[in-house]
Amino acid sequence: MTATPTTPATPTNPTALDAIRRIWGFDTLRPLQAEAINAALDRRDALVVLPTGGGKSLCYQVPPLVTDELTVVISPLIALMEDQVDGLRLTGYPAVALHSACTPAEQDDAYAALNTGSARLLFVSPERLLSDGFTDWLAELPNPSGPPGVRRFAIDEAHCISAWGHDFRPEYRQLATLRDRFPDACIHAFTATATERVREDITSQLGMRDPAILVGTFDRPNLIYRVVPRVDRDTQIAEVIARHTDGATIVYCISRKDTEAVADMLRDENINARPYHAGLTPERRRKVQEDFSREKLDVVVATVAFGMGIDRSNVRCVLHAALPKSIEAYQQETGRAGRDGLEAECVLLYSSADAIRWSRLFTMSAEESGSPPEVLQAQLDLLEGIQRLASGMTCRHKALSEHFDQPYPLPDCNACDVCLGENAAAPDATVIAQKIISCVARAIQHSGFGFGASHIVDVLRGSRTAKILDRGHDQLSTYNLLRDIPKPTITSYINQLIDQDLLTRDPGKFATLALSPASRDVLTGARQVTLLQPKHPVERAPVAEEVTLSTDELDLFDSLRTLRRQLAEERGVPPYIIFSDDTLRELAAVRPASESTMATVKGVGTQKLEAFSDAFITHIAAWCAEHDLATDARPGTRQARRERASTPRTISPKKRKSFELFDRGESVEAVAVTQGLQPRTITTHLAEWIASRKPESIAPWIDQPTYDRVAAAAGQVGTDFLKPVFEHLEGSISYEQIHIVVAHLRTQA
Ligand code: ADP
Numbered sequence: 001m002t003a004t005p006t007t008p009a010t011p012t013n014p015t016a017l018d019a020i021r022r023i024w025g026f027d028t029l030r031p032l033q034a035e036a037i038n039a040a041l042d043r044r045d046a047l048v049v050l051p052t053g054g055g056k057s058l059c060y061q062v063p064p065l066v067t068d069e070l071t072v073v074i075s076p077l078i079a080l081m082e083d084q085v086d087g088l089r090l091t092g093y094p095a096v097a098l099h100s101a102c103t104p105a106e107q108d109d110a111y112a113a114l115n116t117g118s119a120r121l122l123f124v125s126p127e128r129l130l131s132d133g134f135t136d137w138l139a140e141l142p143n144p145s146g147p148p149g150v151r152r153f154a155i156d157e158a159h160c161i162s163a164w165g166h167d168f169r170p171e172y173r174q175l176a177t178l179r180d181r182f183p184d185a186c187i188h189a190f191t192a193t194a195t196e197r198v199r200e201d202i203t204s205q206l207g208m209r210d211p212a213i214l215v216g217t218f219d220r221p222n223l224i225y226r227v228v229p230r231v232d233r234d235t236q237i238a239e240v241i242a243r244h245t246d247g248a249t250i251v252y253c254i255s256r257k258d259t260e261a262v263a264d265m266l267r268d269e270n271i272n273a274r275p276y277h278a279g280l281t282p283e284r285r286r287k288v289q290e291d292f293s294r295e296k297l298d299v300v301v302a303t304v305a306f307g308m309g310i311d312r313s314n315v316r317c318v319l320h321a322a323l324p325k326s327i328e329a330y331q332q333e334t335g336r337a338g339r340d341g342l343e344a345e346c347v348l349l350y351s352s353a354d355a356i357r358w359s360r361l362f363t364m365s366a367e368e369s370g371s372p373p374e375v376l377q378a379q380l381d382l383l384e385g386i387q388r389l390a391s392g393m394t395c396r397h398k399a400l401s402e403h404f405d406q407p408y409p410l411p412d413c414n415a416c417d418v419c420l421g422e423n424a425a426a427p428d429a430t431v432i433a434q435k436i437i438s439c440v441a442r443a444i445q446h447s448g449f450g451f452g453a454s455h456i457v458d459v460l461r462g463s464r465t466a467k468i469l470d471r472g473h474d475q476l477s478t479y480n481l482l483r484d485i486p487k488p489t490i491t492s493y494i495n496q497l498i499d500q501d502l503l504t505r506d507p508g509k510f511a512t513l514a515l516s517p518a519s520r521d522v523l524t525g526a527r528q529v530t531l532l533q534p535k536h537p538v539e540r541a542p543v544a545e546e547v548t549l550s551t552d553e554l555d556l557f558d559s560l561r562t563l564r565r566q567l568a569e570e571r572g573v574p575p576y577i578i579f580s581d582d583t584l585r586e587l588a589a590v591r592p593a594s595e596s597t598m599a600t601v602k603g604v605g606t607q608k609l610e611a612f613s614d615a616f617i618t619h620i621a622a623w624c625a626e627h628d629l630a631t632d633a634r635p636g637t638r639q640a641r642r643e644r645a646s647t648p649r650t651i652s653p654k655k656r657k658s659f660e661l662f663d664r665g666e667s668v669e670a671v672a673v674t675q676g677l678q679p680r681t682i683t684t685h686l687a688e689w690i691a692s693r694k695p696e697s698i699a700p701w702i703d704q705p706t707y708d709r710v711a712a713a714a715g716q717v718g719t720d721f722l723k724p725v726f727e728h729l730e731g732s733i734s735y736e737q738i739h740i741v742v743a744h745l746r747t748q749a
C-alpha cells in the first residue's frame, strides 16, 4: 500500500465546485479535498487522512449534492452530529441525524426526509447503524437517482476501529460487516491520526477494495508549540491563559481531581473556568460543552474525555498541564486549537514524573480489564514516544511531522520553543547535576535505601523537615548545597536528569531515585550536562496567512463576535456555524456596505448571505459611523481571487492601465485622453473591466434612465448580441452605451 503524495487542489467536477462556492462560500479547495471528492464521485473506496481542521467534512458533504443520493455518515459523538446538522441546515443543506438523543419529532422528520429521498446526508452512531433491522431498512431506502439502497458510507474518526490507535471503540469493530451487507456501496474512511499500522488496520477491517489512500500534510503551521519544564504548575497555567483572554483555552489534565483543582485555582484568579471529566453527570457535561461551543465559557479544564464533540473553531490555546499519553493524543488534542486556520498556541508543561503516572494507570486498567499484554505494551510504547518528543530538543513541528512519516521541509519553523530559542540553559548545569546526583548517592549510602525526589530537594535546600532530622540527613555533605534555587526548579532539574538517563526513578509506589551507569561520568566530570530553565515566550513573526487588522478593526471584530453570539443564541446554535473567526476578521477589514461586497468575503455563501447580510451590514454601518471608519474599505479575498482568475495573464499594459483608471471611477472620455486611444477602444476596455470586476453599479458611466431603457430592451431580445438591442431601441442609444450596459447585465445573470 503506497500513500498518494500531497498535490495541490486540482479542478474537480463543475457541479461540485459550484456547490462549494454557493453553499459554503469557498472559492478554493484545501489540499486533497478535490481528490477525496473525486474518489467519492468515482465510487472508489478511500481512506482520507487529514489533520484536524484540514476540512474532512466537506469531502463527504459535497458528493451527495452532485450525484443526488444519500451518504450515510457514521460518527461516534452525538454532540458533533447535532452541531454539524445544525450548521448544514443554516446553509440550506438537507441533512438529518438519527441517534439516541433525537426527540420523537426530530426522528419523525428525519424518517420522512429519508423515506421521500430528500435527505442527502444521514448521520448515525455506530450503535444505531448496527441495531436490529436498521441496515435492512437502509437497504430499501428510495434513492432518487438509482435503485433503492445506500451507495456511499462515510466513516468519521475511523481510527476508532483500530486497537493500535489511541481511541479504540469496540462498537466500531462491527462496521466490518458493512462491506458484506452493502457490497455495491463505496466506503470512505476519515481520520486525523493514523500511523501506517493504523491505516492498514482501517482499510483491512473495512474490507476496502483498491482504496485511494489520501494522506495530507500533518503539519499545522498556524500552531505554535511550546514544551516548558513544569516548575510551578498553577502559576504557569495562569500565565499562559492570561495571554489568551481574547479567546478560548482548553487545559488538559491527567486526572479528574486535577481538573477540579486547576479550575478552582483559575476561578480564584477571576478566570471563568469549568472542569470537565467523565465523572460529572451527563447534564453537567452537556452544559459545559454547550456553554463552551456557544462562547459563554472560554476556559475548560478537562481530562481527555473532552474534545471530540467540541467543534469550536476559534480555540486559541491548548494547554497540557501534564504529558499526554501518546503523540497521537497530543496531535489530536492540540489539533483542537486554531481550526479556523488562525494562529493558536499549544503549551505542554512537562515533567517526567507524568510518564510514571500514565504507566501506572495503564497497568492498573490492563489488570482490571484483563486485556491482552500486547495492548498494554502498545500503550507503553506510545507513551515512550511522547516522552521522547517532550524531553527532546528537536523542532516540535519537525518531530511531529516525522512521527507521521513525513519529512519536515524547513530548517526553522519559527513556531516552536526550540526554533524560537526559548529554552535558556541553566548556568553551571554540570555542577548543579553533580550536587543533585551526589545527594542521591549520599542519602542511599547513609540510610541504606533510596528516597523520592521531594525529599532530595528538601535536603539540597537545607530544609528542617521531620524526615530530614529523623534520618540525620542534615548531616549529609550535600545538605543545603542548593539553597538559592527554588524548589520547583530543582524538581524540574531532577526530572531532566532522569530524561537524560543520568538518574533513574523506580517505577514502583515510592518512586525512589537511584544512580544510573552514566551518573558516575557526571560525578567525575567526564560528562557535561545541559539543564533548561523555563523562560518566557519570545515575540515572533506571524506564521499564518491572516488578515492583519488595525486597532479599530480589532474592536469591530470583537463587536462582530458579540453580534454573532446573539444571532447564534436566537437560533439555538453554536456561533462558529454562523461564520468562522476567519470570516469575521475579513468582514472587519472589508466592512461591507452592500450584499454584493459582503458576498466577496470568504465563507459567505448564498444562503448565509440571505440569512445574515441585513444584521451584519446594519451593524457594521452603525459601528463605522460611530467610529468614523470607512465602509466598503476593500474587496474581500473571494473578489480578489476572482479578479486574479478572470484577468487574463497576457492583458496588455494599456488595458491594465485602463482597468486601474476605471477602478477609480474615471469616465470613458477622461481615460481616452489619458491613454491617447479612441473612446470606442476604451469602451471595450470598460466592458471587459465590468465583466471581470462585476461592480454592483455602473452609475459613473451610464445614467439611470439610459440603463433602464437598455435593460428593458435586453429583457425583450436577450443579451447575447448587441445588434438586436440597438435595433430594438431604434438607434436612440449609442452602440457604446449599449455595450457597457449589456456587459453589466451579463454579470447579473
Ligand atoms: P476536520 O473535520 O478535518 O477537522 P472541518 O471539516 O471541521 O475539519 O473543517 C475545518 C474548518 O475549515 C471549518 O471551519 C471549515 O468550514 C473550513 N474549511 C473546510 N474546507 C475549506 C475550504 N476549502 N476553504 C476554506 N475553509 C474551509
Ligand code: ZN
Pocket: 394, 395, 396, 397, 398, 412, 413, 414, 415, 416, 417, 418, 419, 420
Ligand atoms: Zn521549530
